[in-house]
Amino acid sequence: MKKAALIFGYNDYALEIAKNLKSGYEKVTIYALGSEVDALKNSHDVEIKSFDLSDNWSNIDEDTDRENSIAFCVLEDSAENIFLTISLRSSFENLNIIALSNNKQTASKLQMAGANKVIPLVQTTAEMIAEMLQKPIVKEVFHNILFQNSTLKIAQVKMNEGNIYVGKEISEIDWSIKYGVVVLALVHKDMSSEFIYSYKIKHHIIDKDDVFIVVGYAKDIKEFEEMTGSRCD
Amino acid sequence: MNFFTRLVVDFAYFLNASIAYQRQKRFFYDVLENDKYPYKKHFDIFMIALIFSSVAILIVEVKSEINIYLKIFNIYVISIIFLVEYVLRFWISSSVSDMIIKKSEHAVALGRKFYLYKALLSAAKEKLRFVLSIKAIIDLLAILPLFHELRLLRLFVVFRVFKLFRYTKSFQAFASVLATKKFEFFILFIFSSIVIFVSSVLVYVMEAQNPKSPINTLFDALYWSIVTIATVGYGDIVAVTTEGRMVAIFVIIAGISVLAFTTSIVVSAFTEKLDEVREIRTVDTIRGLKHFYLICGYESVAQEVVKKLKNTKYGVIVLDEDAQRVENAKKDGLIAINYDPGDVESYEKLGIDINLQVKTILCLRESDIENVYTTLTVRSISKDVNIISLLMDDANRKKLIFAGANEIFYPKGLVGMIAKELTGRPVAFEVIHALRNDYYGVDVEEILVDERMSQNILYVSELNCAKFRIILLGIYKKNTKRFFFNPLEETMLESGDYLLFIGNNAFMGEFEKYLHKKIRR
Numbered sequence: 058m059k060k061a062a063l064i065f066g067y068n069d070y071a072l073e074i075a076k077n078l079k080s081g082y083e084k085v086t087i088y089a090l091g092s093e094v095d096a097l098k099n100s101h102d103v104e105i106k107s108f109d110l111s112d113n114w115s116n117i118d119e120d121t122d123r124e125n126s127i128a129f130c131v132l133e134d135s136a137e138n139i140f141l142t143i144s145l146r147s148s149f150e151n152l153n154i155i156a157l158s159n160n161k162q163t164a165s166k167l168q169m170a171g172a173n174k175v176i177p178l179v180q181t182t183a184e185m186i187a188e189m190l191q192k193p194i195v196k197e198v199f200h201n202i203l204f205q206n207s208t209l210k211i212a213q214v215k216m217n218e219g220n221i222y223v224g225k226e227i228s229e230i231d232w233s234i235k236y237g238v239v240v241l242a243l244v245h246k247d248m249s250s251e252f253i254y255s256y257k258i259k260h261h262i263i264d265k266d267d268v269f270i271v272v273g274y275a276k277d278i279k280e281f282e283e284m285t286g287s288r289c290d
Numbered sequence: 291m292n293f294f295t296r297l298v299v300d301f302a303y304f305l306n307a308s309i310a311y312q313r314q315k316r317f318f319y320d321v322l323e324n325d326k327y328p329y330k331k332h333f334d335i336f337m338i339a340l341i342f343s344s345v346a347i348l349i350v351e352v353k354s355e356i357n358i359y360l361k362i363f364n365i366y367v368i369s370i371i372f373l374v375e376y377v378l379r380f381w382i383s384s385s386v387s388d389m390i391i392k393k394s395e396h397a398v399a400l401g402r403k404f405y406l407y408k409a410l411l412s413a414a415k416e417k418l419r420f421v422l423s424i425k426a427i428i429d430l431l432a433i434l435p436l437f438h439e440l441r442l443l444r445l446f447v448v449f450r451v452f453k454l455f456r457y458t459k460s461f462q463a464f465a466s467v468l469a470t471k472k473f474e475f476f477i478l479f480i481f482s483s484i485v486i487f488v489s490s491v492l493v494y495v496m497e498a499q500n501p502k503s504p505i506n507t508l509f510d511a512l513y514w515s516i517v518t519i520a521t522v523g524y525g526d527i528v529a530v531t532t533e534g535r536m537v538a539i540f541v542i543i544a545g546i547s548v549l550a551f552t553t554s555i556v557v558s559a560f561t562e563k564l565d566e567v568r569e570i571r572t573v574d575t576i577r578g579l580k581h582f583y584l585i586c587g588y589e590s591v592a593q594e595v596v597k598k599l600k601n602t603k604y605g606v607i608v609l610d611e612d613a614q615r616v617e618n619a620k621k622d623g624l625i626a627i628n629y630d631p632g633d634v635e636s637y638e639k640l641g642i643d644i645n646l647q648v649k650t651i652l653c654l655r656e657s658d659i660e661n662v663y664t665t666l667t668v669r670s671i672s673k674d675v676n677i678i679s680l681l682m683d684d685a686n687r688k689k690l691i692f693a694g695a696n697e698i699f700y701p702k703g704l705v706g707m708i709a710k711e712l713t714g715r716p717v718a719f720e721v722i723h724a725l726r727n728d729y730y731g732v733d734v735e736e737i738l739v740d741e742r743m744s745q746n747i748l749y750v751s752e753l754n755c756a757k758f759r760i761i762l763l764g765i766y767k768k769n770t771k772r773f774f775f776n777p778l779e780e781t782m783l784e785s786g787d788y789l790l791f792i793g794n795n796a797f798m799g800e801f802e803k804y805l806h807k808k809i810r811r
Contacts (some may be wrong), residue, residue, distance in 0.1 A: 064459030064587070067319055073702050073705055073706030074705060077707060077710035078709060078710060078713060100578065118563065126497050136339070136702045155712060155713075174712055176709070176712075178704075178705060179591055181700075181701075181708065182699055182701040182704060183597070183598055186595050187595050187598030188726060189678065190649070190652075192734070192735070194736045194766045195735075196422060197792060198764065199734075211718045211775075238776075239763060241792065244717050273776070
């Protein structure tokens with residue numbers, strides 16, 4: 058069974074998502090609503106199929122692991138996008154659905170419809186523009202860490218059982234000097250994250266399976282992983 | 291050209307070429323006439339204060355003896371300041387040297403003989419135009435109390451109040467609005483004059499011979515007529531005869547018409563001109579701002595950007611050609627003006643210095659055609675201003691770059707990159723997102739190392755981050771334009787560097803204070 062990225066909607070958003078996910082997924086398919094497909098736009102040679110808003114999902118290939126794949130709902134019509142999200146959620150309980158919204162109202166509706174994550178397009182763009190104006194260097198550094206092939210990386214590192222730090226208090230440790238990595242946050246077992254700078258986390262005793270979000274150069278992060286646990290990106 | 295004429299023409303050229311002379315003239319022009327000059331408002335406030343103090347002294351003087359110094363201040367100091375102002379205004383109103391040069395060159399070009407007196411006559415006409423202007427006459431009358439020996443001239447202090455017209459924009463706006471209805475006011479004036487004249491004569495004829503009537507002279511009749519037509523009706527002088535009362539009925543009816551007509555003229559003038567008056571006000575406000583972001587196009591992304599900029603120390607100005615979007619911006623509490631951002635004339639009308647006042651121009655229309663056009667327009671005015679533009683279709687990226695945008699935001703591309711991160715490192719992505727947006731009270735700040743800070747704190751080890759539970763993520767070195775992540779303790783701080791810190795908001799504030807306070811041992 059192939060782990061696939063299923064993109065519903067044929068537009069520039071879908072093509073951009075497909076372009077970015079091509080290297081990470083065994084299979085990337087765009088599902089176009091209706092039959093209007095502009096083949097000229099598809100410069101990345103992504104597989105394109107058509108679908109409709111009925112609950113008939115037979116056109117999703119049998120060899121696709123539907124429950125563990127990821128679906129993107131990027132229809133430009135908000136009502137259709139919400140309807141699509143509800144349809145997918147009602148048919149595939151465990152499918153990871155990421156939906157695109159153009160405004161706040163649609164974002165909350167998409168979440169109610171069962172999307173695991175909503176990308177608020179307008180807000181995200183505005184946030185980046187405002188950051189560019191107010192904190193240009195922060196924007197540049199984080200943008201490079203997240204989206205560009207910078208030497209600086211961000212990673213999620215899980216604490217393995219038996220490593221030397223398990224059982225120690227966070228405030229006792231300074232990994233920035235020893236490994237050259239800066240810890241941003243701690244992710245608890247219930248997947249709730251907490252910034253390393255909060256009051257109560259200072260006295261947190263490191264436990265096995267704690268996940269740390271760290272920033273550092275690739276080499277330093279690797280060294281850190283070897284000492285403390287495993288990468289869990 | 292005789293010797294004297296040659297001398298005068300040469301002197302005119304000398305004045306025109308003299309940098310010092312032109313600089314002085316320009317300075318006085320800016321202070322007295324140029325609304326865009328930042329110090330003009332200080333001068334205006336000073337003059338308004340003088341006017342009010344002068345009138346206040348006049349009022350106090352009516353019933354009590356005032357201090358000799360106040361008298362001297364009122365009669366001499368204020369009058370001399372006004373005299374100097376009048377002379378300066380006379381000087382800058384037109385240029386005699388310009389006129390002489392223009393006429394002389396004109397004569398040379400056409401091969402005609404140059405007559406100095408003709409040039410001087412033209413220059414005198416220009417000066418006379420200034421002297422006979424209403425504002426200049428008021429200015430002159432305001433100086434007359436200087437000759438206080440003539441008691442009547444002292445009353446001219448009151449004319450100083452009229453000088454307020456010069457310094458208060460609201461009065462000027464009010465006058466300009468009413469000036470648009472000159473014709474209607476003229477008709478009203480003729481009508482009222484005829485009614486007053488006819489009724490005065492009639493009531494005089496009807497009443498003057500009646501011993502019981504208070505109307506004994508033509509002046510009484512005229513006074514009664516004006517009081518009645520104005521619908522004031524003091525009641526001190528009334529018509530007592532039946533005939534006189536008939537005239538009164540006629541005047542009262544005419545008075546109601548005059549009042550209604552006057553009201554309707556004023557109201558319609560203001561209704562028609564209200565937008566223009568508001569526009570003038572908005573332009574003045576924009577000109578007065580020291581630094582601001584100029585948002586071209588107020589659509590969904592712009593609306594969100596503005597929300598994010600609400601705590602910025604700079605102003606936010608919206609320029610949009612669509613009246614509805616401008617209204618939306620105003621409802622959101624912004625300074626917005628209905629000008630086309632793609633039109634050079636819009637920026638001329640605004641009268642702003644783009645390089646000095648505008649921090650960044652944001653082209654945020656959801657149309658690449660509009661954004662390219664606006665970018666090109668702005669770039670044609672200023673080569674240096676920072677332009678950020680939204681890009682809706684990646685095919686137009688090159689066009690925007692070619693037009694001169696410094697930074698381009700392509701939301702569709704952003705969605706692709708976010709999708710990749712969300713599927714690859716979802717938690718890390720969320721953490722960075724939360725950090726950038728100041729969620730959970732933890733923020734990332736960039737702090738500029740200024741000259742003072744660089745003298746007080748030499749090395750990273752002296753920052754004392756641990757005390758404030760702040761983490762130094764890195765240093766952006768200005769000279770190399772490189773970001774140094776997790777710098778070593780012995781890294782030196784230089785003026786112009788940026789420090790990137792992550793930490794709790796409350797600690798961050800304290801830490802910033804500490805950085806700026808620290809005194810080197």
